[in-house]
Amino acid sequence: MALKLKSIRLKNWKCYQNEEIEFNLDTQQHIWIVFGQNGFGKTSILEAIQWCLYGGDELKSSALLDSFNRIVLKKDPNLELSVQLKFDRNGDIYDISRTAKRVVRGITASAQTNEAIVQQNGINQPYSRECIEELLPRACKDFFFFDGVEIKRYAQRLHTKETLDAIERILGIPELRNLREDSGRALQSIEKKLKDAASINESLNQVTSKLEEVQEKIEIKKEQLQKAKEEYQAALEIQKGTEERASQIEELRDKLKDMNNLESNKSRKQEEWSEAKKQVERDLEQAPIPLLLEFVRGVAEDMQSTTMITARRSGSVSQLREILESEACVCGRCIDESSRIYILQELQRLETSGASRTKDALQQDDLRDRLVTLSRFKTPDFDSLLLRRDRLREELDQIEKAAYRLKKETQGLNQEEAEDIWKKVGESQQKVREHQQKIDRLKGESAVLLQQENELRREMEELASCNEETANLARQVTLADGLHQAAKELIEWRITERKKTIEEQTSKIHRSVTNKPEEYVGVEIREDYTLGIKNATGEIINPETLSAGEKEALAFAFIAGLNLESGTAAPLIMDTPFGHLDTGHQRNLINALPDLPSQVIVLATDRDFPDYLLQGVRSHVTGILKIKRLGATEDASTVEVAE
Amino acid sequence: MKHIDPQATIRPTPQAKGYLDALKKNSAFGRMVDAYVFAAAYALKNNVEISPVPARGREDLVYMGIVDEDVRLALEAGVHTVLKRNGKPEPKDSREVLDIVTQYAEAGLKLLKERWQGKTGVQIQDDIRKIIS
Numbered sequence: 001m002a003l004k005l006k007s008i009r010l011k012n013w014k015c016y017q018n019e020e021i022e023f024n025l026d027t028q029q030h031i032w033i034v035f036g037q038n039g040f041g042k043t044s045i046l047e048a049i050q051w052c053l054y055g056g057d058e059l060k061s062s063a064l065l066d067s068f069n070r071i072v073l074k075k076d077p078n079l080e081l082s083v084q085l086k087f088d089r090n091g092d093i094y095d096i097s098r099t100a101k102r103v104v105r106g107i108t109a110s111a112q113t114n115e116a117i118v119q120q121n122g123i124n125q126p127y128s129r130e131c132i133e134e135l136l137p138r139a140c141k142d143f144f145f146f147d148g149v150e151i152k153r154y155a156q157r158l159h160t161k162e163t164l165d166a167i168e169r170i171l172g173i174p175e176l177r178n179l180r181e182d183s184g185r186a187l188q189s190i191e192k193k194l195k196d197a198a199s200i201n202e203s204l205n206q207v208t209s210k211l212e213e214v215q216e217k218i219e220i221k222k223e224q225l226q227k228a229k230e231e232y233q234a235a236l237e238i239q240k241g242t243e244e245r246a247s248q249i250e251e252l253r254d255k256l257k258d259m260n261n262l263e264s265n266k267s268r269k270q271e272e273w274s275e276a277k278k279q280v281e282r283d284l285e286q287a288p289i290p291l292l293l294e295f296v297r298g299v300a301e302d303m304q305s306t307t308m309i310t311a312r313r314s315g316s317v318s319q320l321r322e323i324l325e326s327e328a329c330v331c332g333r334c335i336d337e338s339s340r341i342y343i344l345q346e347l348q349r350l351e352t353s354g355a356s357r358t359k360d361a362l363q364q365d366d367l368r369d370r371l372v373t374l375s376r377f378k379t380p381d382f383d384s385l386l387l388r389r390d391r392l393r394e395e396l397d398q399i400e401k402a403a404y405r406l407k408k409e410t411q412g413l414n415q416e417e418a419e420d421i422w423k424k425v426g427e428s429q430q431k432v433r434e435h436q437q438k439i440d441r442l443k444g445e446s447a448v449l450l451q452q453e454n455e456l457r458r459e460m461e462e463l464a465s466c467n468e469e470t471a472n473l474a475r476q477v478t479l480a481d482g483l484h485q486a487a488k489e490l491i492e493w494r495i496t497e498r499k500k501t502i503e504e505q506t507s508k509i510h511r512s513v514t515n516k517p518e519e520y521v522g523v524e525i526r527e528d529y530t531l532g533i534k535n536a537t538g539e540i541i542n543p544e545t546l547s548a549g550e551k552e553a554l555a556f557a558f559i560a561g562l563n564l565e566s567g568t569a570a571p572l573i574m575d576t577p578f579g580h581l582d583t584g585h586q587r588n589l590i591n592a593l594p595d596l597p598s599q600v601i602v603l604a605t606d607r608d609f610p611d612y613l614l615q616g617v618r619s620h621v622t623g624i625l626k627i628k629r630l631g632a633t634e635d636a637s638t639v640e641v642a643e
Numbered sequence: 644m645k646h647i648d649p650q651a652t653i654r655p656t657p658q659a660k661g662y663l664d665a666l667k668k669n670s671a672f673g674r675m676v677d678a679y680v681f682a683a684a685y686a687l688k689n690n691v692e693i694s695p696v697p698a699r700g701r702e703d704l705v706y707m708g709i710v711d712e713d714v715r716l717a718l719e720a721g722v723h724t725v726l727k728r729n730g731k732p733e734p735k736d737s738r739e740v741l742d743i744v745t746q747y748a749e750a751g752l753k754l755l756k757e758r759w760q761g762k763t764g765v766q767i768q769d770d771i772r773k774i775i776s
C-alpha cells in the first residue's frame with residue numbers, strides 16, 4: 001500500500017512560475033534530497049503539496065493571496081495558480097490538482113480556491129475530498145509532511161489532544177471508536193426498541209389474558225344463548241298450546257256455561273238428594289216403632305188404669321187428714337181426741353208406707369206418659385219420602401250424564417280454566433317476549449364480545465408480530481451487543497497491538513537516532529500516547545527530562561514509527577529537519593532514513609545534509625535536486641536535478 | 644215393664660253381623676244397629692219363635708244408647724207384651740230384656756235375609772215401606 005509522490009507541478013505558485021519536479025520511482029532507493037538555500041522555495045514546495053491536498057483547510061484565502069507569483073501577478077492581476085501532484089499507489093496513478101484564482105474587485109483582491117480534482121488512472125473521481133482523505137488523511141498530515149520546527153512542536157505537544165487524535169487516526173482508532181459508538185448507539189436503540197417490544201410483550205400477555213376472558217365469556221354467552229333459545233322454544237310451545245286451548249275454550253264457552261249451570265244444578269240436587277237420603281236413614285232409624293205401636297198402645301192402656309187407682313187412694317188419705325185437722329165439724333158428731341190421734345197415727349203410717357209406692361207411681365206415670373205419647377207416633381210418609389229421594393236421584397243421574405257429556409265435549413274444560421286461560425295466554429306471551437328479549441340481549445352481548453374478541457385478536461396479532469419483532473430485536477440486541485463488545489475489544493486489541501508495534505517501530509528508530517542507544521533501550525507508549533523512554537535499568541524516563549535534541553529525536557522516531565504504522569506508507573516530506581540538531585542526532589537521523597520503508601523527500605539546506613553525512617546515505621538516495629533562483633528581478637526559482 | 648240399659652252393648656252373631664254389614668253397604672240402612680233393631684221389631688210384630696243366642700263368636704256392635712229412645716221404649720213394650728201374650732215371665736232385669744231383644748233380632752234378621760234375598764238397598768227400603776205401612 002506504499003504511496004509515492006511521482007511528480008509535483010507548480011504554476012504561478014509562489015516562486016515557481018511553471019515548475020515540474022519529478023521523482024523517479026523506477027529504482028529501489030526511496031530517498032530524494034532537494035537542496036535549497038533558505039528562501040529559495042523549499043517550504044513553498046511543502047506548502048504547495050499541502051494546499052493542493054487540503055485546500056482552504058490548510059491555507060486561508062488571505063494567506064493564499066500571497067501564494068500567487070508576484071512577477072506574473074503584475075502582468076495578470078487575475079492570475080490563476082495551480083498545483084498538480086501525481087501519486088503512484090501500487091501502479092494506480094492518482095492525479096490531484098487544484099487551482100485558485102485571484103479576483104480583483106475594485107481595490108480589493110481575493111483568492112478563490114477551487115475544489116481539488118482527482119483522477120485515478122485518468123478518470124475523474126466524483127468525491128475528491130474523500131478520495132484525498134483516503135489517500136492521505138489530513139489529520140495525519142503532520143506525520144507525512146513536517147519540518148524541523150514541526151518536529152520541535154511534536155516534541156512539545158505529544159500530550160495534546162490534537163496529537164492524541166492524530167495518533168489514533170493513524171491507528172484507525174476513530175473508525176473503531178465510531179464502530180463502537182455506532183454499535184453502542186445501535187445497541188441502545190435496539191434495546192430501547194426491545195424495551196418497547198417487551199412492554200408490547202407485556203401488553204400481549206394482557207391482551208391474550210383479556211382474549212381468553214372474552215372467549216370464556218363468549219362460551220358462557222353461547223351456552224346462555226342456547227339455553228335461552230331452548231327456553232324460548234319451550235315458552236313458544238307453551239304459548240301455542242295455551243293459545244290453542246284459549247281458542248278451543250272460546251269455541252266451547254257456551255257449552256261451558258251450560259256445564260256450569262249443570263254443575264250448580266247438580267250440586268243443588270246433590271244436596272237435596274243427600275238430605276232426602278239422610279231423612280230416609282233417619283226415618284229408618286225409627287222404622288221399628290210402627291211395627292211395635294200395637295204393643296206400645298197396649299202397655300200404655302194398662303198403665304193408664306193402674307195410675308188411676310193409685311191416684312184415688314192418695315186423694316182419700318189427703319181428704320181425711322184435712323177433715324181431722326180442720327176445726328169445723330161438718331157432721332155434728334165430733335170424734336174424741338184419742339180417736340183423732342189414732343186416726344192421725346194410722347194416716348201417718350199409711351203415708352209412710354205409701355211414699356215408696358208414690359215414687360214408683362210417678363215413674364210409672366212418666367213411663368205411661370211416654371208410652372201414650374209414643375202410641376201417638378205418626379209413621380213417616382215413606383212413600384213420598386222414598387219417591388222424592390228416588391226422583392232426586394234420577395234427576396241427579398240425568399244431570400250427571402249431561403255434565404259428563406258436556407265435559408267430554410269441553411275436553412275437561414272448566415270455568416276456572418276458561419277464566420284463567422287468557423291470563424295464561426298473556427303470561428305465556430309475556431314469557432315468550434321475555435325470552436326473546438333475553439335472546440336479543442344475549443345476542444347483543446355476544447356480538448359485543450365477538451367484536452371485542454376480533455379487536456383483541458387483531459391487537460394480539462399486531463402485538464404477536466411485534467413479538468416476532470421482539471425476537472428479532474432480541475437477536476439484534478445480541479448481535480449489536482456482540483458487535484459493541486467486539487468493537488471495544490477490537491479497539492483495546494487494536495490499541496494494544498498497534499501500540500506494541502508502534503512501540504517496536506519507534507523504539508527501533510529511536511535507538512537508531514538517539515545518541516544513547518545503549519542507555520535508551522526502548523520507547524514506551526502509554527495509554528494516552530504519551531511517551532516514555534525505557535533505560536537500561538528498566539526505568540521509564542519522562543521525556544520532559546530529556547534535552548531538546550533528545551526530545552526531537554524521540555519525536556522523529558515516534559513520527560516515523562507512526563508513519564510506518566499508518567498503513568499508507570505515505571511519503572515523508574521533511575523540510576529542513578536536522579539543521580538545528582546536534583551532529584550526533586543529525587547523523588543518527590540521516591542514517592535512519594534508509595531504514596524507513598516510505599518514500600522520503602528531504603527538503604534540506606547544506607547544513608541539514610553536510611557532505612559527510614550525505615555520503616553516508618548516498619547509496620540510498622535516488623536523486624538529488626537543487627533549487628536555483630533565477631534572475632534577481634524574476635522572483636522565481638526552479639528545481640534542477642543535481643545528480 | 645223392664646227397660647233396656649242404654650249402656651249395654653248390642654252383640655250380634657257373626658252371621659247377623661255379616662248381613663248387617665251387607666245392608667249397610669247396599670245403603671238399605673245408614674247404620675247396622677238400625678237394621679238390627681228393625682229385625683227385632685219385625686220378629687216381635689210377627690211373634691217369631693225365638694231361641695237363645697249362643698254367646699260364642701258374638702261381637703260388640705254398639706251401645707244400646709245410640710238407638711233412638713222411642714225405639715228402645717217401643718222394643719221394651721213389644722218384649723213386655725209378647726212375653727205376656729206368650730205366657731212367659733216378665734224379664735227380671737234389663738240384661739234379660741236385651742237378651743230377648745237380641746234373640747228376636749237374630750230371628751227377625753234371618754227372616755228378612757230370606758225376604759230381601761237379591762234385593763238392592765232401594766228395593767229393601769221400599770219393602771220396609773210396605774212392612775211398616
